Amino acid sequence: MNKELYSPEKTMAWLNNRLSGIFPNVRRLSRRELAVLKGEYPDLLQQGEPAYRVALQKCLVDVLGRALSVRAGSWTRSLQETDLPCLMVSPAGQISLVFEFSPTRGWGLEDVSSREYVSEFPDGAEFCRIFDPGVGANGSFSAKKLFKQALRERRRVFVFSALAASMVSFLALGTSLYSMQVYDRVIPTQGYSTLIVLTIGVGIAIFLEFVLKLTRSAILEAAIRDVDSEVSHGVFKRLLTIRLDQFPASVGTLAAQLRSYETIRTFYFAATLYAIDIPFALLFLCVVFFLAGPVLVGIILSFVVLAVAVGMLSRTQIVKHTRTGTASSNRKLGLLVEAVEGAEVIKATGAGWLAQIKWGSLSQDAISDDLKVRRYQELASFASASMQQLSYTLLVASGAFIAITDGTITMGGLIACAILSGRILTPIGMLPGLIVQWAHARMAMENLEKVFALRNDNDTCNQPLVPERLHGGYELEGIRFTYAAGGQPFSIDKLEIKPGEKVALLGPIGAGKSTLLKLLAGVYAPKDGRVLLDRLDIQQISRPHLSEVVGYLPQEVRLFAGTLRENLLLGMSDISEEQLVAAATATGLMPFISSHPQGLDLTITEGGNGVSRGQKQLIAFTRLLLSHPEVWLLDEPTASMDDGSERSCLMALRQMISPENTLVLVTHKPALLNLVQRIIVVTSAGVVMDGPRDMVIARLQQNHQAATGPVNQDVKDENGGERHVVAQGGAE
Numbered sequence: 073m074n075k076e077l078y079s080p081e082k083t084m085a086w087l088n089n090r091l092s093g094i095f096p097n098v099r100r101l102s103r104r105e106l107a108v109l110k111g112e113y114p115d116l117l118q119q120g121e122p123a124y125r126v127a128l129q130k131c132l133v134d135v136l137g138r139a140l141s142v143r144a145g146s147w148t149r150s151l152q153e154t155d156l157p158c159l160m161v162s163p164a165g166q167i168s169l170v171f172e173f174s175p176t177r178g179w180g181l182e183d184v185s186s187r188e189y190v191s192e193f194p195d196g197a198e199f200c201r202i203f204d205p206g207v208g209a210n211g212s213f214s215a216k217k218l219f220k221q222a223l224r225e226r227r228r229v230f231v232f233s234a235l236a237a238s239m240v241s242f243l244a245l246g247t248s249l250y251s252m253q254v255y256d257r258v259i260p261t262q263g264y265s266t267l268i269v270l271t272i273g274v275g276i277a278i279f280l281e282f283v284l285k286l287t288r289s290a291i292l293e294a295a296i297r298d299v300d301s302e303v304s305h306g307v308f309k310r311l312l313t314i315r316l317d318q319f320p321a322s323v324g325t326l327a328a329q330l331r332s333y334e335t336i337r338t339f340y341f342a343a344t345l346y347a348i349d350i351p352f353a354l355l356f357l358c359v360v361f362f363l364a365g366p367v368l369v370g371i372i373l374s375f376v377v378l379a380v381a382v383g384m385l386s387r388t389q390i391v392k393h394t395r396t397g398t399a400s401s402n403r404k405l406g407l408l409v410e411a412v413e414g415a416e417v418i419k420a421t422g423a424g425w426l427a428q429i430k431w432g433s434l435s436q437d438a439i440s441d442d443l444k445v446r447r448y449q450e451l452a453s454f455a456s457a458s459m460q461q462l463s464y465t466l467l468v469a470s471g472a473f474i475a476i477t478d479g480t481i482t483m484g485g486l487i488a489c490a491i492l493s494g495r496i497l498t499p500i501g502m503l504p505g506l507i508v509q510w511a512h513a514r515m516a517m518e519n520l521e522k523v524f525a526l527r528n529d530n531d532t533c534n535q536p537l538v539p540e541r542l543h544g545g546y547e548l549e550g551i552r553f554t555y556a557a558g559g560q561p562f563s564i565d566k567l568e569i570k571p572g573e574k575v576a577l578l579g580p581i582g583a584g585k586s587t588l589l590k591l592l593a594g595v596y597a598p599k600d601g602r603v604l605l606d607r608l609d610i611q612q613i614s615r616p617h618l619s620e621v622v623g624y625l626p627q628e629v630r631l632f633a634g635t636l637r638e639n640l641l642l643g644m645s646d647i648s649e650e651q652l653v654a655a656a657t658a659t660g661l662m663p664f665i666s667s668h669p670q671g672l673d674l675t676i677t678e679g680g681n682g683v684s685r686g687q688k689q690l691i692a693f694t695r696l697l698l699s700h701p702e703v704w705l706l707d708e709p710t711a712s713m714d715d716g717s718e719r720s721c722l723m724a725l726r727q728m729i730s731p732e733n734t735l736v737l738v739t740h741k742p743a744l745l746n747l748v749q750r751i752i753v754v755t756s757a758g759v760v761m762d763g764p765r766d767m768v769i770a771r772l773q774q775n776h777q778a779a780t781g782p783v784n785q786d787v788k789d790e791n792g793g794e795r796h797v798v799a800q801g802g803a804e
């Protein structure tokens with residue numbers, strides 16, 4: 073037995089490499105993350121029965137797939153060329169990757185230690201397709217692809233649905249032919265025994281139809297749940313990979329756009345089921361033709377034309393009003409979010425009435441469009457119901473007329489046609505509603521595609537770089553960056569930061585210091601020019617890898633709902649309790665943790681409510697210390713701290729930042745300048761001063777004195793010594 077094939081550690085490492093090689097947007101897990109996953113599979117795979125190993129290997133694929141954010145399809149016993157790449161588990165519990173099919177060499181198989189071509193798979197082997205939801209062949213995301221992929225995966229459900237629909241239709245045919253037989257044969261001949269047999273037969277048919285419908289509905293429900301989970305997974309994944317500078321300004325619009333996948337999913341299912349039912353309506357139409365001739369078929373076809381016309385007419389109006397209505401309701405949602413988050417300011421400034429007026433006017437717009445959409449929807453549904461009744465009446469009247477005048481239709485035949493017409497007219501009557509649903513789904517898809525069209529992290533390269541080690545040397549040349557909302561572009565002609573340099577960025581408010589820091593963190597991409605980190609384009613370095621190496625502490629600290637411990641360990645998995653306590657002690661967070669009865673399990677509510685601004689900053693700071701980055705990018709890290717906390721944080725930074733680590737610091741606090749040897753002064757015109765710390769401070773003070781007279785304010789630095797405040801606006 074080849075033990076390597078059963079080793080979860082080796083299998084995971086091998087699959088991790090192979091899958092991230094196959095799918096351009098799949099990030100390779102770090103050794104640390106793999107170690108955590110592996111913890112779930114203590115050498116169990118090497119023991120046990122083959123069947124047990126097979127189950128564990130499947131579990132391993134599932135867990136690893138979820139961690140890598142790829143999806144494993146359902147396990148099957150057959151394999152087609154179109155299903156590649158896929159994973160195979162042999163009956164002995166060996167896992168292999170089926171990577172290609174060659175007409176001459178056969179199936180390409182690879183496992184932990186070898187590669188080979190085989191013409192046949194071992195008996196009882198099981199396969200599962202591996203795919204990246206929403207990712208096209210060229211690595212591009214598209215909402216349409218995401219849905220198509222999810223539905224294609226469940227094509228078996230639709231095949232079953234079609235089969236069930238065909239059986240239900242034949243059973244329905246039985247019910248209508250039963251009426252015909254009763255009227256034409258049983259009543260004239262008084263055939264009681266025939267009546268009993270026919271009635272029992274129809275009773276069984278009705279029961280079977282009921283069971284089939286229940287089964288079909290349960291299977292479809294499961295498929296809807298699966299599609300929903302897959303699509304929502306893909307949509308959320310897309311949200312997480314949008315590059316930060318691409319995020320739309322309105323939260324309401326973005327949330328509504330992302331949520332719209334539910335409308336699309338509902339339509340896709342309704343349309344697919346409708347399409348499955350249509351051939352059977354045609355079958356019934358043929359039966360009507362044979363029983364009653366072309367006149368009755370003509371009446372039904374006229375109803376089809378009218379139903380489509382009603383649907384299309386109302387669709388145009390619905391699209392128009394949905395478009396304007398959606399914009400208003402998105403703005404309403406945005407205002408709601410703003411009002412909740414800014415409740416403090418609204419109360420303090422007494423601006424509630426202004427928000428109320430805005431809310432009122434947006435509500436009016438939204439409701440008036442909503443009502444118009446509703447009106448056209450109802451118009452379509454009432455018109456189709458009336459037309460359906462009219463067609464039925466016309467059908468019966470014409471049938472009766474034919475039966476009286478030339479007798480080509482028997483009474484039984486007419487009754488069978490009337491029953492069958494219900495089966496044909498009902499789906500046709502649903503057509504206007506479906507057309508309306510299509511209009512909504514198309515708009516939802518348009519909105520979702522707008523989100524999918526936003527640029528994402530690492531979208532300039534197919535296989536993002538994962539360098540073994542980054543030293544933190546930056547080179548920026550010809551940088552030009554503009555916010556999507558517009559405004560003055562931020563530009564830098566040339567800037568170099570050597571590995572291990574400790575730099576402060578100073579400048580007046582709104583000069584672009586935070587923007588520059590985000591460019592250095594790689595979360596923003598410049599419009600022109602490139603930010604190079606260790607000579608590599610930072611946009612080509614894998615985003616998750618960059619997050620591990622580059623520690624970026626933003627100005628606005630955001631905590632997430634959960635516990636304090638979860639917030640401190642965000643994105644990290646192998647931090648021990650001792651390390652956590654040591655970091656919290658170093659930053660001065662420990663007294664806060666100890667003073668609270670829940671300690672590290674303190675509940676943090678959505679948006680980080682429940683802790684003060686300074687505490688939030690301390691938590692974020694402690695989190696950064698725990699992550700041990702190579703490059704430290706700090707945006708006013710102590711802005712909300714008191715002197716004591718600031719001193720603790722400064723000491724912690726001194727201890728943690730090694731001489732090899734690069735530090736870029738934005739600050740308005742003089743005490744922090746003790747950490748750096750170089751100062752870069754930035755204004756809206758770009759870099760205006762750059763040099764050794766003391767020289768730049770001296771020049772800034774000279775500029776300040778020249779502008780305002782010799783007024784210098786002295787403050788104590790972190791060690792209690794006197795320092796001069798650096799004039800932030802002095803460079804202007």
Ligand SMILES: Nc1ncnc2c1ncn2[C@@H]1O[C@H](COP(=O)(O)OP(=O)(O)OP(=O)(O)O)[C@@H](O)[C@H]1O
Pocket residue numbers: 555556557558559579580581582583584585586587588627
């Ligand atoms: N999300 C945004 N959308 C549009 N413009 C923005 C956005 N964020 C910042 N700006 C603009 O970009 C410019 C630079 O902003 P930035 O936050 O980088 O300045 P800063 O030097 O860090 O200021 P401060 O010292 O106040 O933090 C400002 O004029 C600001 O108005």
